[in-house]
Amino acid sequence: MWTQEIQCRGNESQIHLCSTSLPHKYNCSDDNDAVLVCADHVNVRLVGGHSRCAGRVEVLHRGQWGTVCDNFWDMADAAVVCRELDCGKPLDALGAAHFGPGSGPIWMGIVFCTGSESTLKNCGSAGWGLHNCNHSRDAGVNCSGD
Structure with missing residues (x-):
């Protein structure tokens, strides 16, 4: 004991x-x-949306939640987030802080997903914390939820 x-x-x-x-x-x-x-460790979450499958994209890096810049944010990127959260197919890849601006670090900028990655962290990007962004450009997604 x-x-x-x-x-x-x-x-x-x-x-x-x-x-x-x-x-x-x-x-x-x-x-x-x-x-x-x-439980499974969660590395991505959606904040500020109308359901658990819609919101501002936030990623966990070095123990701190941060946002994703909307530079080149597209449906392939949104598809990875929706799949990672078991939220179905992407309906929208949104920018311009559609779900409100986040706070704290902006962890990812210029994200390049093919759409087949299992997690957003597996997508190409400019590098952790490397961006030319502010929170008025936080990325978001709206997933089908099924």
């Missing part, structure tokens, strides 16, 4: 960084074992 109680805030990158009760205070048996089930 490692410890009785683990108290995480939710922003820890590893479980051993969570606070715990002192080991000598536990009164648990193996009947009280906890089970942890992890």
Whole structure:
């Protein structure tokens, strides 16, 4: 038995960084074992839309969410995002902060997807954080949702 109680805030990158009760205070048996089930790690999300399958495209890089610039943003790019989120086919590849401007870093600019990539991070781009953009040019998608 490692410890009785683990108290995480939710922003820890590893479980051993969570606070715990002192080991000598536990009164648990193996009947009280906890089970942890992890979900797939999400690297892209849609924000500000009318459903989970529409919104401003945000990507997770180095533990921080950031936006995607709309330079060359097209239906092939939108198709990758929709597929990655299990949101069906792309209906629109939107720019000009259609779903509102984001905040924080702009992680991707000049994104080039063929449309067959499994994740947006697998698409070509100018490089992480390399762009000539501001948040008034954040990219968005509207997916069919099926």
